[in-house]
Amino acid sequence: VDVFTSTNIDGNGIPAVNQTIVLPPTVANTPISTVGSSLVLSNLATNLDLTGLSCSDVRYICLTLRRNILSQPVFILEGVPNDSILTRCQFFFCTVLLTCNDLTCNNGGSCEQREDGPVCQCAVGWTGTTCNDAVNACEGITCLFGGTCLDNQFSFTCQCTLGRQGMLCEEETIGVIVQSVTPITQNAILREGVFINALNLIASIQTDASGDNISGTGLWDVQFYLNDQSDGSGVRIDLDTSPLNSVQANTPITAGSTASISEIFSFADLSTLTCQDVPYICVELSKGENPSPDFLLTGSLIGCSMINCEGNNLEGRPYRLQ
Structure with missing residues:
Protein backbone atom coordinates (compact mmCIF):
# COMPACT_ATOMS: atom_id res chain seq x y z
CA VAL A 1 0.00 0.00 0.00
CA ASP A 2 1.35 3.41 -0.99
CA VAL A 3 0.33 6.39 1.11
CA PHE A 4 0.80 9.93 -0.14
CA THR A 5 -0.62 13.42 0.20
CA SER A 6 -2.22 15.43 -2.56
CA THR A 7 -3.87 18.74 -3.25
CA ASN A 8 -6.52 16.94 -5.37
CA ILE A 9 -9.28 14.66 -4.16
CA ASP A 10 -8.54 12.14 -6.94
CA GLY A 11 -4.85 11.97 -5.98
CA ASN A 12 -3.62 13.39 -9.29
CA GLY A 13 -0.65 15.71 -9.37
CA ILE A 14 2.77 15.51 -7.78
CA PRO A 15 2.48 14.10 -4.24
CA ALA A 16 4.02 16.19 -1.47
CA VAL A 17 4.79 13.06 0.56
CA ASN A 18 4.91 9.51 -0.78
CA GLN A 19 5.63 6.46 1.37
CA THR A 20 5.13 2.72 1.02
CA ILE A 21 3.66 0.85 3.95
CA VAL A 22 5.36 -2.53 4.30
CA LEU A 23 2.57 -4.79 5.50
CA PRO A 24 3.25 -7.43 8.13
CA PRO A 25 2.70 -11.01 6.86
CA THR A 26 -0.61 -11.41 8.70
CA VAL A 27 -1.97 -8.45 6.73
CA ALA A 28 -0.07 -8.97 3.45
CA ASN A 29 -1.36 -12.57 3.25
CA THR A 30 -5.02 -11.62 3.61
CA PRO A 31 -6.88 -13.85 1.09
CA ILE A 32 -9.80 -13.06 -1.17
CA SER A 33 -11.80 -16.22 -0.78
CA THR A 34 -14.94 -15.18 -2.61
CA VAL A 35 -15.23 -13.19 -5.80
CA GLY A 36 -17.20 -10.00 -5.14
CA SER A 37 -16.40 -9.92 -1.42
CA SER A 38 -14.70 -7.05 0.43
CA LEU A 39 -11.01 -6.95 1.22
CA VAL A 40 -10.12 -5.24 4.50
CA LEU A 41 -6.50 -4.44 5.34
CA SER A 42 -6.55 -3.06 8.90
CA ASN A 43 -4.10 -1.54 11.38
CA LEU A 44 -2.02 0.21 8.72
CA ALA A 45 0.35 2.62 10.45
CA THR A 46 2.87 5.12 9.16
CA ASN A 47 4.41 8.46 10.07
CA LEU A 48 4.20 11.26 7.53
CA ASP A 49 7.04 13.77 7.60
CA LEU A 50 5.41 17.12 6.80
CA THR A 51 8.49 19.22 7.57
CA GLY A 52 8.57 22.31 5.38
CA LEU A 53 4.98 21.87 4.19
CA SER A 54 1.90 23.95 4.86
CA CYS A 55 -1.64 22.68 5.32
CA SER A 56 -2.48 23.83 1.77
CA ASP A 57 0.13 21.34 0.45
CA VAL A 58 -1.50 18.32 2.11
CA ARG A 59 -5.25 18.79 1.77
CA TYR A 60 -5.88 15.07 1.08
CA ILE A 61 -4.32 11.81 2.19
CA CYS A 62 -4.45 9.01 -0.37
CA LEU A 63 -3.90 5.23 -0.45
CA THR A 64 -3.02 3.14 -3.52
CA LEU A 65 -3.39 -0.63 -3.39
CA ARG A 66 -0.72 -2.58 -5.36
CA ARG A 67 0.22 -6.20 -5.86
CA ASN A 68 3.43 -7.11 -4.13
CA ILE A 69 5.93 -7.92 -6.87
CA LEU A 70 7.08 -10.91 -4.81
CA SER A 71 3.61 -12.33 -4.32
CA GLN A 72 3.05 -16.05 -4.55
CA PRO A 73 1.25 -16.89 -6.72
CA VAL A 74 1.64 -14.11 -9.24
CA PHE A 75 -1.72 -12.57 -10.17
CA ILE A 76 -3.11 -9.62 -12.04
CA LEU A 77 -4.65 -6.74 -10.04
CA GLU A 78 -6.92 -4.47 -12.05
CA GLY A 79 -9.43 -1.81 -11.14
CA VAL A 80 -12.93 -1.63 -12.58
CA PRO A 81 -13.72 0.33 -14.64
CA ASN A 82 -10.03 1.38 -14.55
CA ASP A 83 -7.01 1.34 -12.29
CA SER A 84 -7.89 4.76 -10.81
CA ILE A 85 -10.28 2.88 -8.55
CA LEU A 86 -7.23 1.44 -6.77
CA THR A 87 -6.46 4.92 -5.39
CA ARG A 88 -8.76 6.61 -2.94
CA CYS A 89 -8.33 9.92 -1.06
CA GLN A 90 -10.05 11.62 1.82
CA PHE A 91 -9.82 15.05 3.37
CA PHE A 92 -6.82 15.38 5.66
CA PHE A 93 -7.42 17.45 8.79
CA CYS A 94 -4.35 19.62 9.13
CA THR A 95 -3.51 22.21 11.76
CA VAL A 96 -0.51 24.48 12.04
CA LEU A 97 1.65 23.51 15.01
CA LEU A 98 2.72 26.68 16.77
CA THR A 99 5.87 27.12 18.82
CA CYS A 100 6.75 29.32 21.78
CA ASN A 101 7.98 31.89 19.25
CA ASP A 102 4.34 32.33 18.22
CA LEU A 103 2.95 32.74 21.76
CA THR A 104 3.49 35.61 24.21
CA CYS A 105 2.84 34.80 27.87
CA ASN A 106 2.13 38.03 29.77
CA ASN A 107 2.41 39.12 33.41
CA GLY A 108 5.45 36.99 34.21
CA GLY A 109 4.18 33.79 32.56
CA SER A 110 6.50 31.34 30.78
CA CYS A 111 5.93 29.23 27.66
CA GLU A 112 6.14 25.43 27.66
CA GLN A 113 6.41 23.62 24.31
CA ARG A 114 4.26 20.49 24.18
CA GLU A 115 3.54 17.95 21.44
CA ASP A 116 0.24 19.64 20.60
CA GLY A 117 1.65 23.15 20.73
CA PRO A 118 2.87 25.82 23.15
CA VAL A 119 1.14 26.42 26.50
CA CYS A 120 1.55 29.37 28.89
CA GLN A 121 2.44 28.55 32.49
CA CYS A 122 1.06 31.61 34.28
CA ALA A 123 2.51 33.28 37.36
CA VAL A 124 0.55 33.29 40.62
CA GLY A 125 -2.54 35.47 40.34
CA TRP A 126 -2.95 35.14 36.56
CA THR A 127 -4.72 32.73 34.23
CA GLY A 128 -5.93 32.47 30.62
CA THR A 129 -4.34 31.42 27.33
CA THR A 130 -1.81 34.26 27.45
CA CYS A 131 -2.00 34.98 31.23
CA ASN A 132 -4.03 38.16 30.75
CA ASP A 133 -6.88 37.24 33.12
CA ALA A 134 -6.56 37.96 36.83
CA VAL A 135 -7.42 35.06 39.12
CA ASN A 136 -10.46 35.64 41.33
CA ALA A 137 -8.98 35.05 44.77
CA CYS A 138 -12.49 35.02 46.29
CA GLU A 139 -13.59 31.99 44.26
CA GLY A 140 -14.62 29.27 46.71
CA ILE A 141 -14.17 31.57 49.75
CA THR A 142 -17.06 32.14 52.17
CA CYS A 143 -16.76 34.97 54.68
CA LEU A 144 -18.88 34.05 57.70
CA PHE A 145 -21.59 36.03 59.52
CA GLY A 146 -22.39 38.24 56.54
CA GLY A 147 -18.80 39.20 55.74
CA THR A 148 -17.82 40.28 52.22
CA CYS A 149 -14.85 38.84 50.32
CA LEU A 150 -12.55 41.42 48.71
CA ASP A 151 -10.47 40.16 45.77
CA ASN A 152 -6.88 41.40 46.04
CA GLN A 153 -5.89 39.27 42.98
CA PHE A 154 -3.03 37.53 44.75
CA SER A 155 -4.96 37.09 48.00
CA PHE A 156 -8.35 37.77 49.53
CA THR A 157 -9.59 39.75 52.51
CA CYS A 158 -12.83 39.19 54.38
CA GLN A 159 -14.49 42.49 55.25
CA CYS A 160 -16.28 41.43 58.41
CA THR A 161 -19.49 42.80 59.84
CA LEU A 162 -19.38 44.74 63.09
CA GLY A 163 -18.38 42.52 65.98
CA ARG A 164 -16.52 39.91 63.88
CA GLN A 165 -12.87 39.44 62.96
CA GLY A 166 -10.46 36.78 61.68
CA MET A 167 -9.47 35.52 58.24
CA LEU A 168 -13.03 34.29 57.58
CA CYS A 169 -14.77 36.45 60.23
CA GLU A 170 -14.92 33.38 62.44
CA GLU A 171 -13.88 35.22 65.62
CA GLU A 172 -15.96 37.50 67.81
CA THR A 173 -14.42 40.90 68.53
CA ILE A 174 -14.61 42.60 71.93
CA GLY A 175 -14.12 46.14 70.66
Whole structure:
Protein backbone atom coordinates (compact mmCIF):
# COMPACT_ATOMS: atom_id res chain seq x y z
CA VAL A 1 0.00 0.00 0.00
CA ASP A 2 1.35 3.41 -0.99
CA VAL A 3 0.33 6.39 1.11
CA PHE A 4 0.80 9.93 -0.14
CA THR A 5 -0.62 13.42 0.20
CA SER A 6 -2.22 15.43 -2.56
CA THR A 7 -3.87 18.74 -3.25
CA ASN A 8 -6.52 16.94 -5.37
CA ILE A 9 -9.28 14.66 -4.16
CA ASP A 10 -8.54 12.14 -6.94
CA GLY A 11 -4.85 11.97 -5.98
CA ASN A 12 -3.62 13.39 -9.29
CA GLY A 13 -0.65 15.71 -9.37
CA ILE A 14 2.77 15.51 -7.78
CA PRO A 15 2.48 14.10 -4.24
CA ALA A 16 4.02 16.19 -1.47
CA VAL A 17 4.79 13.06 0.56
CA ASN A 18 4.91 9.51 -0.78
CA GLN A 19 5.63 6.46 1.37
CA THR A 20 5.13 2.72 1.02
CA ILE A 21 3.66 0.85 3.95
CA VAL A 22 5.36 -2.53 4.30
CA LEU A 23 2.57 -4.79 5.50
CA PRO A 24 3.25 -7.43 8.13
CA PRO A 25 2.70 -11.01 6.86
CA THR A 26 -0.61 -11.41 8.70
CA VAL A 27 -1.97 -8.45 6.73
CA ALA A 28 -0.07 -8.97 3.45
CA ASN A 29 -1.36 -12.57 3.25
CA THR A 30 -5.02 -11.62 3.61
CA PRO A 31 -6.88 -13.85 1.09
CA ILE A 32 -9.80 -13.06 -1.17
CA SER A 33 -11.80 -16.22 -0.78
CA THR A 34 -14.94 -15.18 -2.61
CA VAL A 35 -15.23 -13.19 -5.80
CA GLY A 36 -17.20 -10.00 -5.14
CA SER A 37 -16.40 -9.92 -1.42
CA SER A 38 -14.70 -7.05 0.43
CA LEU A 39 -11.01 -6.95 1.22
CA VAL A 40 -10.12 -5.24 4.50
CA LEU A 41 -6.50 -4.44 5.34
CA SER A 42 -6.55 -3.06 8.90
CA ASN A 43 -4.10 -1.54 11.38
CA LEU A 44 -2.02 0.21 8.72
CA ALA A 45 0.35 2.62 10.45
CA THR A 46 2.87 5.12 9.16
CA ASN A 47 4.41 8.46 10.07
CA LEU A 48 4.20 11.26 7.53
CA ASP A 49 7.04 13.77 7.60
CA LEU A 50 5.41 17.12 6.80
CA THR A 51 8.49 19.22 7.57
CA GLY A 52 8.57 22.31 5.38
CA LEU A 53 4.98 21.87 4.19
CA SER A 54 1.90 23.95 4.86
CA CYS A 55 -1.64 22.68 5.32
CA SER A 56 -2.48 23.83 1.77
CA ASP A 57 0.13 21.34 0.45
CA VAL A 58 -1.50 18.32 2.11
CA ARG A 59 -5.25 18.79 1.77
CA TYR A 60 -5.88 15.07 1.08
CA ILE A 61 -4.32 11.81 2.19
CA CYS A 62 -4.45 9.01 -0.37
CA LEU A 63 -3.90 5.23 -0.45
CA THR A 64 -3.02 3.14 -3.52
CA LEU A 65 -3.39 -0.63 -3.39
CA ARG A 66 -0.72 -2.58 -5.36
CA ARG A 67 0.22 -6.20 -5.86
CA ASN A 68 3.43 -7.11 -4.13
CA ILE A 69 5.93 -7.92 -6.87
CA LEU A 70 7.08 -10.91 -4.81
CA SER A 71 3.61 -12.33 -4.32
CA GLN A 72 3.05 -16.05 -4.55
CA PRO A 73 1.25 -16.89 -6.72
CA VAL A 74 1.64 -14.11 -9.24
CA PHE A 75 -1.72 -12.57 -10.17
CA ILE A 76 -3.11 -9.62 -12.04
CA LEU A 77 -4.65 -6.74 -10.04
CA GLU A 78 -6.92 -4.47 -12.05
CA GLY A 79 -9.43 -1.81 -11.14
CA VAL A 80 -12.93 -1.63 -12.58
CA PRO A 81 -13.72 0.33 -14.64
CA ASN A 82 -10.03 1.38 -14.55
CA ASP A 83 -7.01 1.34 -12.29
CA SER A 84 -7.89 4.76 -10.81
CA ILE A 85 -10.28 2.88 -8.55
CA LEU A 86 -7.23 1.44 -6.77
CA THR A 87 -6.46 4.92 -5.39
CA ARG A 88 -8.76 6.61 -2.94
CA CYS A 89 -8.33 9.92 -1.06
CA GLN A 90 -10.05 11.62 1.82
CA PHE A 91 -9.82 15.05 3.37
CA PHE A 92 -6.82 15.38 5.66
CA PHE A 93 -7.42 17.45 8.79
CA CYS A 94 -4.35 19.62 9.13
CA THR A 95 -3.51 22.21 11.76
CA VAL A 96 -0.51 24.48 12.04
CA LEU A 97 1.65 23.51 15.01
CA LEU A 98 2.72 26.68 16.77
CA THR A 99 5.87 27.12 18.82
CA CYS A 100 6.75 29.32 21.78
CA ASN A 101 7.98 31.89 19.25
CA ASP A 102 4.34 32.33 18.22
CA LEU A 103 2.95 32.74 21.76
CA THR A 104 3.49 35.61 24.21
CA CYS A 105 2.84 34.80 27.87
CA ASN A 106 2.13 38.03 29.77
CA ASN A 107 2.41 39.12 33.41
CA GLY A 108 5.45 36.99 34.21
CA GLY A 109 4.18 33.79 32.56
CA SER A 110 6.50 31.34 30.78
CA CYS A 111 5.93 29.23 27.66
CA GLU A 112 6.14 25.43 27.66
CA GLN A 113 6.41 23.62 24.31
CA ARG A 114 4.26 20.49 24.18
CA GLU A 115 3.54 17.95 21.44
CA ASP A 116 0.24 19.64 20.60
CA GLY A 117 1.65 23.15 20.73
CA PRO A 118 2.87 25.82 23.15
CA VAL A 119 1.14 26.42 26.50
CA CYS A 120 1.55 29.37 28.89
CA GLN A 121 2.44 28.55 32.49
CA CYS A 122 1.06 31.61 34.28
CA ALA A 123 2.51 33.28 37.36
CA VAL A 124 0.55 33.29 40.62
CA GLY A 125 -2.54 35.47 40.34
CA TRP A 126 -2.95 35.14 36.56
CA THR A 127 -4.72 32.73 34.23
CA GLY A 128 -5.93 32.47 30.62
CA THR A 129 -4.34 31.42 27.33
CA THR A 130 -1.81 34.26 27.45
CA CYS A 131 -2.00 34.98 31.23
CA ASN A 132 -4.03 38.16 30.75
CA ASP A 133 -6.88 37.24 33.12
CA ALA A 134 -6.56 37.96 36.83
CA VAL A 135 -7.42 35.06 39.12
CA ASN A 136 -10.46 35.64 41.33
CA ALA A 137 -8.98 35.05 44.77
CA CYS A 138 -12.49 35.02 46.29
CA GLU A 139 -13.59 31.99 44.26
CA GLY A 140 -14.62 29.27 46.71
CA ILE A 141 -14.17 31.57 49.75
CA THR A 142 -17.06 32.14 52.17
CA CYS A 143 -16.76 34.97 54.68
CA LEU A 144 -18.88 34.05 57.70
CA PHE A 145 -21.59 36.03 59.52
CA GLY A 146 -22.39 38.24 56.54
CA GLY A 147 -18.80 39.20 55.74
CA THR A 148 -17.82 40.28 52.22
CA CYS A 149 -14.85 38.84 50.32
CA LEU A 150 -12.55 41.42 48.71
CA ASP A 151 -10.47 40.16 45.77
CA ASN A 152 -6.88 41.40 46.04
CA GLN A 153 -5.89 39.27 42.98
CA PHE A 154 -3.03 37.53 44.75
CA SER A 155 -4.96 37.09 48.00
CA PHE A 156 -8.35 37.77 49.53
CA THR A 157 -9.59 39.75 52.51
CA CYS A 158 -12.83 39.19 54.38
CA GLN A 159 -14.49 42.49 55.25
CA CYS A 160 -16.28 41.43 58.41
CA THR A 161 -19.49 42.80 59.84
CA LEU A 162 -19.38 44.74 63.09
CA GLY A 163 -18.38 42.52 65.98
CA ARG A 164 -16.52 39.91 63.88
CA GLN A 165 -12.87 39.44 62.96
CA GLY A 166 -10.46 36.78 61.68
CA MET A 167 -9.47 35.52 58.24
CA LEU A 168 -13.03 34.29 57.58
CA CYS A 169 -14.77 36.45 60.23
CA GLU A 170 -14.92 33.38 62.44
CA GLU A 171 -13.88 35.22 65.62
CA GLU A 172 -15.96 37.50 67.81
CA THR A 173 -14.42 40.90 68.53
CA ILE A 174 -14.61 42.60 71.93
CA GLY A 175 -14.12 46.14 70.66
CA VAL A 176 -12.42 49.16 72.20
CA ILE A 177 -13.27 49.55 75.90
CA VAL A 178 -12.76 53.07 77.25
CA GLN A 179 -12.03 53.37 80.97
CA SER A 180 -12.05 57.16 80.92
CA VAL A 181 -11.86 60.14 78.60
CA THR A 182 -10.55 63.41 80.01
CA PRO A 183 -10.64 66.94 78.55
CA ILE A 184 -7.40 68.88 79.01
CA THR A 185 -7.40 72.68 78.58
CA GLN A 186 -3.62 73.10 78.98
CA ASN A 187 -3.94 75.68 81.81
CA ALA A 188 -6.26 77.94 79.83
CA ILE A 189 -8.13 80.53 81.94
CA LEU A 190 -11.69 81.51 81.01
CA ARG A 191 -12.94 84.98 81.94
CA GLU A 192 -16.46 86.10 82.62
CA GLY A 193 -17.85 88.70 80.25
CA VAL A 194 -15.38 87.77 77.50
CA PHE A 195 -16.85 86.71 74.15
CA ILE A 196 -13.81 84.80 72.86
CA ASN A 197 -11.87 82.66 75.31
CA ALA A 198 -9.37 80.78 73.12
CA LEU A 199 -8.83 77.10 73.93
CA ASN A 200 -6.29 74.53 72.74
CA LEU A 201 -7.87 71.25 73.83
CA ILE A 202 -6.77 67.65 74.23
CA ALA A 203 -8.95 64.55 74.60
CA SER A 204 -7.02 61.99 76.67
CA ILE A 205 -8.34 58.43 76.24
CA GLN A 206 -7.52 55.62 78.68
CA THR A 207 -8.50 52.16 77.42
CA ASP A 208 -8.96 48.81 79.13
CA ALA A 209 -6.38 46.09 78.47
CA SER A 210 -9.15 43.51 77.96
CA GLY A 211 -10.38 45.32 74.85
CA ASP A 212 -9.09 45.34 71.28
CA ASN A 213 -6.46 47.43 69.57
CA ILE A 214 -7.69 49.57 66.70
CA SER A 215 -5.96 51.34 63.82
CA GLY A 216 -7.37 52.65 60.58
CA THR A 217 -8.90 55.80 59.13
CA GLY A 218 -11.72 58.08 60.26
CA LEU A 219 -11.88 56.35 63.64
CA TRP A 220 -12.82 59.21 65.98
CA ASP A 221 -14.99 62.23 66.61
CA VAL A 222 -15.05 64.38 69.75
CA GLN A 223 -17.40 67.05 71.07
CA PHE A 224 -16.35 69.45 73.81
CA TYR A 225 -18.97 71.32 75.84
CA LEU A 226 -19.42 73.39 79.00
CA ASN A 227 -21.60 72.06 81.81
CA ASP A 228 -22.74 72.78 85.34
CA GLN A 229 -22.42 69.17 86.50
CA SER A 230 -19.19 67.23 87.10
CA ASP A 231 -20.52 64.21 85.17
CA GLY A 232 -21.63 66.31 82.18
CA SER A 233 -25.32 65.57 82.70
CA GLY A 234 -26.47 69.15 83.29
CA VAL A 235 -27.22 72.01 80.92
CA ARG A 236 -24.96 71.48 77.94
CA ILE A 237 -23.32 74.30 75.97
CA ASP A 238 -21.46 72.84 72.98
CA LEU A 239 -18.19 74.42 71.87
CA ASP A 240 -17.51 75.00 68.19
CA THR A 241 -14.45 73.09 66.99
CA SER A 242 -13.06 72.37 63.56
CA PRO A 243 -13.58 68.81 62.24
CA LEU A 244 -10.75 66.48 63.19
CA ASN A 245 -8.00 66.27 60.60
CA SER A 246 -6.77 62.90 59.31
CA VAL A 247 -3.99 62.63 61.91
CA GLN A 248 -6.42 63.26 64.76
CA ALA A 249 -9.22 61.07 63.38
CA ASN A 250 -6.79 58.23 62.63
CA THR A 251 -5.26 58.11 66.13
CA PRO A 252 -4.56 54.41 66.86
CA ILE A 253 -5.48 52.75 70.13
CA THR A 254 -3.49 50.07 71.96
CA ALA A 255 -5.57 48.28 74.57
CA GLY A 256 -4.53 49.19 78.11
CA SER A 257 -2.74 52.40 77.14
CA THR A 258 -3.50 56.12 76.95
CA ALA A 259 -3.96 57.89 73.62
CA SER A 260 -4.38 61.60 73.05
CA ILE A 261 -6.20 63.56 70.37
CA SER A 262 -4.54 66.97 70.59
CA GLU A 263 -4.39 70.39 68.92
CA ILE A 264 -8.19 70.81 68.92
CA PHE A 265 -8.84 74.55 68.77
CA SER A 266 -12.03 76.22 70.00
CA PHE A 267 -13.30 79.19 72.00
CA ALA A 268 -15.77 79.63 74.86
CA ASP A 269 -18.28 82.49 74.90
CA LEU A 270 -18.74 83.70 78.50
CA SER A 271 -20.17 87.08 77.55
CA THR A 272 -23.48 86.15 79.23
CA LEU A 273 -22.26 83.44 81.62
CA THR A 274 -20.55 83.38 84.97
CA CYS A 275 -17.97 80.92 86.24
CA GLN A 276 -20.65 79.43 88.50
CA ASP A 277 -22.88 78.74 85.45
CA VAL A 278 -20.33 76.52 83.69
CA PRO A 279 -17.68 75.30 86.12
CA TYR A 280 -16.89 72.19 84.04
CA ILE A 281 -15.63 71.46 80.54
CA CYS A 282 -16.56 68.01 79.21
CA VAL A 283 -15.68 65.89 76.18
CA GLU A 284 -17.76 63.18 74.53
CA LEU A 285 -15.89 60.54 72.52
CA SER A 286 -17.58 58.76 69.60
CA LYS A 287 -16.69 56.86 66.45
CA GLY A 288 -16.16 58.76 63.22
CA GLU A 289 -18.97 58.91 60.69
CA ASN A 290 -17.45 56.19 58.49
CA PRO A 291 -14.61 54.48 60.37
CA SER A 292 -12.51 51.94 58.51
CA PRO A 293 -12.56 49.36 59.86
CA ASP A 294 -15.79 49.69 61.79
CA PHE A 295 -15.52 48.59 65.42
CA LEU A 296 -17.37 48.32 68.72
CA LEU A 297 -16.87 51.21 71.15
CA THR A 298 -17.99 50.82 74.77
CA GLY A 299 -17.16 52.15 78.22
CA SER A 300 -17.08 55.62 79.78
CA LEU A 301 -17.32 57.90 76.75
CA ILE A 302 -17.93 61.22 78.58
CA GLY A 303 -15.50 62.87 80.95
CA CYS A 304 -15.34 66.31 82.60
CA SER A 305 -12.77 68.53 84.29
CA MET A 306 -13.13 71.74 86.30
CA ILE A 307 -12.35 74.92 84.38
CA ASN A 308 -9.88 77.59 85.46
CA CYS A 309 -12.25 80.55 85.41
CA GLU A 310 -11.87 84.19 86.57
CA GLY A 311 -14.83 86.40 87.43
CA ASN A 312 -16.06 89.02 89.90
CA ASN A 313 -17.65 88.39 93.30
CA LEU A 314 -20.70 90.23 94.55
CA GLU A 315 -18.55 93.07 95.84
CA GLY A 316 -16.90 93.53 92.44
CA ARG A 317 -13.54 92.10 93.44
CA PRO A 318 -11.91 89.60 91.03
CA TYR A 319 -12.00 85.95 92.00
CA ARG A 320 -10.89 82.67 90.44
CA LEU A 321 -12.97 79.50 90.37
CA GLN A 322 -10.52 76.62 90.25
